Amino acid sequence: MILRTLLALMLAVQPVVAADLPDLGEVSRQYFSDQEEQLLGRMILRDVYADPRYLDDPGIEQYLDQIGYRLVSVSSRNQQRFNFFVVSDPTINAFAMPGGLIGVHTGLLLAAQSESELAGVIAHEIAHVTQDHIARMVAAQSQSQWPTLAALGLALLAARSNANVASAAIATTQAYSIQNQLNYGRDYEREADRLGFETLTRAGFDPRGMESFFGRMQRANRFYDTSAPAYLRTHPLTTERIADMSARSESAPYQQITDSLEFQLVRARLRAMDDSPQEAVRAAQAALKEGRYSSAAAARYELVTALARARRFQEAEAELQALLAGQAASPMIAQLAGDTALAADQPALALQRYEAGRRAYPEYGPLILGTLRAQLLGGQPADALVLVERQLLLRPGDRRLWHLAAEAHARLGHRLLSHRAQAEAAALSGNLVAAIEQITLGIKAADGGFHELSAAEARRREWQQAETLQRERRQ
Numbered sequence: 001m002i003l004r005t006l007l008a009l010m011l012a013v014q015p016v017v018a019a020d021l022p023d024l025g026e027v028s029r030q031y032f033s034d035q036e037e038q039l040l041g042r043m044i045l046r047d048v049y050a051d052p053r054y055l056d057d058p059g060i061e062q063y064l065d066q067i068g069y070r071l072v073s074v075s076s077r078n079q080q081r082f083n084f085f086v087v088s089d090p091t092i093n094a095f096a097m098p099g100g101l102i103g104v105h106t107g108l109l110l111a112a113q114s115e116s117e118l119a120g121v122i123a124h125e126i127a128h129v130t131q132d133h134i135a136r137m138v139a140a141q142s143q144s145q146w147p148t149l150a151a152l153g154l155a156l157l158a159a160r161s162n163a164n165v166a167s168a169a170i171a172t173t174q175a176y177s178i179q180n181q182l183n184y185g186r187d188y189e190r191e192a193d194r195l196g197f198e199t200l201t202r203a204g205f206d207p208r209g210m211e212s213f214f215g216r217m218q219r220a221n222r223f224y225d226t227s228a229p230a231y232l233r234t235h236p237l238t239t240e241r242i243a244d245m246s247a248r249s250e251s252a253p254y255q256q257i258t259d260s261l262e263f264q265l266v267r268a269r270l271r272a273m274d275d276s277p278q279e280a281v282r283a284a285q286a287a288l289k290e291g292r293y294s295s296a297a298a299a300r301y302e303l304v305t306a307l308a309r310a311r312r313f314q315e316a317e318a319e320l321q322a323l324l325a326g327q328a329a330s331p332m333i334a335q336l337a338g339d340t341a342l343a344a345d346q347p348a349l350a351l352q353r354y355e356a357g358r359r360a361y362p363e364y365g366p367l368i369l370g371t372l373r374a375q376l377l378g379g380q381p382a383d384a385l386v387l388v389e390r391q392l393l394l395r396p397g398d399r400r401l402w403h404l405a406a407e408a409h410a411r412l413g414h415r416l417l418s419h420r421a422q423a424e425a426a427a428l429s430g431n432l433v434a435a436i437e438q439i440t441l442g443i444k445a446a447d448g449g450f451h452e453l454s455a456a457e458a459r460r461r462e463w464q465q466a467e468t469l470q471r472e473r474r475q
Ligand SMILES: [Zn+2]
Pocket: 124, 128, 184, 188, 189, 192, 234, 235
């Protein structure tokens, strides 16, 4: 719900002429304090995760993270934390939000004809973040030069308070007034294009990716001014922008960049998850038979995924073996091998496959999550606990690991530690109220030692303070 409001916020209805822009080269962080931006980011993230259209797929998210951070690392704000996520939506769109949040629609992942095209759009969005465009738009419109978090917070809250008609009416009015102002103007678009192009080039993608994607969109939509796809309404595309992109592309040295296998696998996975399972199987079988694919391995990967979804495990296993016998190697294929066994309710085989995958790709997070699931499903919660605790030392910010830690503790009868892990997962998802509830349940369970109990109490105080601050800022 809130995601839709946010998307609406990002949609351009009328282009705004951004007046009095400071010199675009140097951007001071005067619009939000870092703390405010983090707070806002956390509020938005909670709504993202709660939205049914959020695609909770660690493998695809990991791929997007890889592309995203490859770009971020050569951008002007390479120290900032970004959060890339996928939204199940067939429209071609991507959007940036405060706190370094960047959402990508599945429609965009499927429409991109090369990895560099996808990276071009993400690089453009990253530039909107590094240049503080959203905060500046709010600043340009409000009376004071210092927009408060409350102004945006209210807009964000509008959808959430639907049940409460009285306050919703007030919030909605404010949300609309902000909505009409939030669209990227020409200056912002030009800047995001220019910086995005630089980032794209520096990160080693084909710099022509940007022009080929935007150019194709423009040609496809020449005759549909009023029903332009969401992306074009959010980021108004002008002849001038296209001309600038062409000029930049022409001056770029020619280089042939090969797409990663993962780019094809991610798209194969999305296609296999689309439609009814039987329809997805039919489509994948036809594509494989008729040779309509850019990668044979990806075509087979799609078929295995679709067959497992249709619970046709024997056929899935046969196609998987054909895939594994081929030349293609990727952590996503190792993951698929484990996932197929797990879906067929064979946790021992799944565990064996995930562990083999981890020997080849020790850093690949989804294989660790798979191992933990197989251990829990196979009745080995003590092993799962050892592994998850070791992993949490390396990645304490991984909410999926905390969920699995909670499950391992629960199976072992550790009530305090299970609730504590649930609470950490909730806090990382931006939901402090749920975090406080969970940790309170844990403290009441009173089955921990003195140290565990006092640690939990300290953690609860910390969250209570942060939650109070959040509430104050919203008023
Ligand atoms: Zn834009």
